[in-house]
Amino acid sequence: MLGLVYRLLFKMVADKGGPEAVARVRAQAGVDEARVYRMNEPYPDDEWQRIFAAACDVLDVAPGKAEKLFAECFFADAYARFPKWFEMCKTARELLELQPVIHNGFATGLQAPAERHKVIDKFRVEAQDDRIVTHYRSPNKLCGFYVALVERVLAHYGERAEITMLKSLKKGDDESQISIRFLGKDARHAR
Numbered sequence: 001m002l003g004l005v006y007r008l009l010f011k012m013v014a015d016k017g018g019p020e021a022v023a024r025v026r027a028q029a030g031v032d033e034a035r036v037y038r039m040n041e042p043y044p045d046d047e048w049q050r051i052f053a054a055a056c057d058v059l060d061v062a063p064g065k066a067e068k069l070f071a072e073c074f075f076a077d078a079y080a081r082f083p084k085w086f087e088m089c090k091t092a093r094e095l096l097e098l099q100p101v102i103h104n105g106f107a108t109g110l111q112a113p114a115e116r117h118k119v120i121d122k123f124r125v126e127a128q129d130d131r132i133v134t135h136y137r138s139p140n141k142l143c144g145f146y147v148a149l150v151e152r153v154l155a156h157y158g159e160r161a162e163i164t165m166l167k168s169l170k171k172g173d174d175e176s177q178i179s180i181r182f183l184g185k186d187a188r189h190a191r
């Protein structure tokens, strides 16, 4: 997992629990308190999993709830840091179809092919007539985070969709498959 995501998780922990919560998460996950996470550098997935588990424990939230909270923080940062992607895309579908491309942009800076593949092999979006089906494979099993981000993207564009988990890494499937059927503008939040 790239350093940007670690940094955002530590920021969320600090916002919710203060600097002492960050120190506890690092200690519990077995990560040196001085370890630096650089935005575009890759770090081992098992390290991410230990830190995420420790963050849930220290903040006393279930992993599913933590994925939702983290999606809020992640979206706010992505929107502020990379507004061009959101300006380019006029609908939630456009943004969600572009999401693997956005991610793959981060992989181009990685020298080692194995590290590049860890990023680019995670997502594939299959476009169908009224829906997309996202195929997601990752040892991090952040399917709940993905779905929460889809919901956040829909809210951003004032749209509705039916989201169905067709397969799930968390249930032991070889990949997660998330179907997103677009239902148009949300009358309650029309912009």
Ligand code: HEM
Binding pocket: 001, 002, 004, 005, 078, 079, 082, 085, 095, 096, 099, 102, 103, 106, 118, 119, 122, 137, 138, 139, 140, 141, 142, 143, 145, 146, 149, 150, 153
């Ligand atoms: C401007 C928008 C976005 C940016 C800049 C961004 C950036 C990133 C980066 C740098 C990572 C780490 C990738 C890795 O190390 O493999 C990541 C992970 C992830 N992103 Fe995004 N992302 C964006 C939008 C989205 C959206 C819209 C979704 C879902 C609808 C999404 C879902 C995820 C998930 C599920 C992961 C975790 C992957 C894993 O390790 O299992 N992202 N994102």
